[in-house]
Amino acid sequence: MAKYVLALDLGTTSVRAILFDKSAQIKGVSQKEFTQHFPQAGWVEHDANEIWLTTLSVIADLFITEEVIVSDIDSIGITNQRETTVIWDKTTGLPVYHAVVWQSRQTSAICDKLIADGHSERFKEKTGLPIDAYFSGTKIKWILDNVPHARERAEAGNLLFGTIDSWLVWKLSGGKTHITDYTNASRTLIYNIFDLKWDEELCNILEIPMSMLPEVKSSSEVYTTTDAAIFFGHNISIAGIAGDQQAALFGQGCFEEGLVKNTYGTGCFMLMNTGDKKIHSQNGLLTTIAWGIDGKVEYALEGSIFVAGSAVQWLRDSLKLIENAKESEALAKSVEDSKGVYLVPAFVGLGSPYWDQDVRGAIFGLTRGSGKNEIVRATLESICYQTRDILDLMAYEAGIHVKRLRVDGGAVHNSFLMQFQSDILHVEVDVPKVTETTAMGAAYLAGLATGFWQSKEEITANWAVDKNYKPSMPEEKKENLYNGWQKAVAAARVFK
Numbered sequence: 001m002a003k004y005v006l007a008l009d010l011g012t013t014s015v016r017a018i019l020f021d022k023s024a025q026i027k028g029v030s031q032k033e034f035t036q037h038f039p040q041a042g043w044v045e046h047d048a049n050e051i052w053l054t055t056l057s058v059i060a061d062l063f064i065t066e067e068v069i070v071s072d073i074d075s076i077g078i079t080n081q082r083e084t085t086v087i088w089d090k091t092t093g094l095p096v097y098h099a100v101v102w103q104s105r106q107t108s109a110i111c112d113k114l115i116a117d118g119h120s121e122r123f124k125e126k127t128g129l130p131i132d133a134y135f136s137g138t139k140i141k142w143i144l145d146n147v148p149h150a151r152e153r154a155e156a157g158n159l160l161f162g163t164i165d166s167w168l169v170w171k172l173s174g175g176k177t178h179i180t181d182y183t184n185a186s187r188t189l190i191y192n193i194f195d196l197k198w199d200e201e202l203c204n205i206l207e208i209p210m211s212m213l214p215e216v217k218s219s220s221e222v223y224t225t226t227d228a229a230i231f232f233g234h235n236i237s238i239a240g241i242a243g244d245q246q247a248a249l250f251g252q253g254c255f256e257e258g259l260v261k262n263t264y265g266t267g268c269f270m271l272m273n274t275g276d277k278k279i280h281s282q283n284g285l286l287t288t289i290a291w292g293i294d295g296k297v298e299y300a301l302e303g304s305i306f307v308a309g310s311a312v313q314w315l316r317d318s319l320k321l322i323e324n325a326k327e328s329e330a331l332a333k334s335v336e337d338s339k340g341v342y343l344v345p346a347f348v349g350l351g352s353p354y355w356d357q358d359v360r361g362a363i364f365g366l367t368r369g370s371g372k373n374e375i376v377r378a379t380l381e382s383i384c385y386q387t388r389d390i391l392d393l394m395a396y397e398a399g400i401h402v403k404r405l406r407v408d409g410g411a412v413h414n415s416f417l418m419q420f421q422s423d424i425l426h427v428e429v430d431v432p433k434v435t436e437t438t439a440m441g442a443a444y445l446a447g448l449a450t451g452f453w454q455s456k457e458e459i460t461a462n463w464a465v466d467k468n469y470k471p472s473m474p475e476e477k478k479e480n481l482y483n484g485w486q487k488a489v490a491a492a493r494v495f496k
């Protein structure tokens, strides 16, 4: 009898392999970082082969450390950094170029031209997305345009495109299976989220041969098995796939319309389940697929913040103001307030709701009395203000009064951040007992397909709050602080 579901969480900075048992408890975790490549200012790339080898290595470590045998594994669920684009040769299995990461701005000029040529509405009405370098479509075009002979090879049918989930399934299955799921497809800028198919017109505009594209599957079904020669001698079912933010929505048990989660990792991603409603945002939010299960596709509204926890890494690595992320909490709490200092962490432009590719980071309000503590505090506060920018719009567009926010991701262990978040939003913030909700969502998707778990109700019953933060800041103070943030963003956007 299989005892565990193996979740593989291929994030932006690290790969995690996590074993979940029947009661959705974590049996073991293994995690490794991989290299971030910054070949030019604003470009971010990964080596897809390094991601693959890192994945095998964390799985092996997990099996060894936890003394688990492969036959204990019921199935594999995959979740991944979304949008990041890999193109590889289907004969050799070798990527033709580094994976171009979601954060990378190397396709800004392609986007500017598409916008100038008047394509914005067409893309938005079919994909639910604005034209931005964030999404995969222009990254595919860039690789085909810039890697010698790539376009000819693609047109001859020799190259395959995939987001990180596709790449991993293809590798795990020994080159047998080229697929993705609805959630990942919905982030490519070439997938029609209403007709549920790759869009020929958009592919033509971006000059992407459709033969490169993976087959789009549901988020929970037995797609294929691992190749025994590659996967420790066993054919294990691969049975769940979802982009990491949708997997977190699932892992947080946000199955009802109107339930919202926010994940605080490298960036910050807020998703609201909108059921079968496809809300066309007029205010810079994204319409995206939440998941497709049992023949039914459900939708979400999303706000994507590009820089959140990575601003804390910047405090640590570039400014050297802190030694580790955890320290930011004590420093922020050591002062009454940030004394009028605001940080706008637009290091790679701003995502929702601004979609401003050219704005860059800025600090405002410095005085002779501003020091390290104020800057650290302003950095944490900026994460909360960006979240407020989004929640206000989301509630307005969905016509829902949001009373509680479910949160997850590495930064939710910072109690200053969570309390300030609750104050600035004026909503209760719930941190669940298991904060590895992304991996948990992927595990659930796989386990539901194989019968390891029976129903979503079982999942809802497993979800429990560990910490709850209640708003306590006076209304006037909260609004004054937020007004300052809005002025700071406006000022940063003028300076380009």
Ligand SMILES: Nc1ncnc2c1ncn2[C@@H]1O[C@H](COP(=O)(O)OP(=O)(O)O)[C@@H](O)[C@H]1O
Pocket (backbone or CB within 6 Å): 011, 012, 013, 014, 264, 265, 266, 267, 308, 309, 310, 311, 312, 313, 325, 326, 327, 328, 329, 409, 410, 411, 412, 413, 414, 417
């Ligand atoms: N206590 C903390 N306070 C503030 N930020 C934190 C804290 N712990 C982790 N972080 C930030 O959270 C991020 C890591 O979270 P994680 O969910 O692992 O991210 P990802 O999946 O995007 O790689 C890092 O950017 C880190 O700076």
Ligand SMILES: O=P(O)(O)OC[C@H](O)CO
Pocket (backbone or CB within 6 Å): 010, 011, 012, 013, 080, 081, 082, 083, 102, 243, 244, 245, 265, 266, 267
């Ligand atoms: O790897 P994360 O957790 O920062 O998530 C990245 C997002 O999927 C980008 O859209």
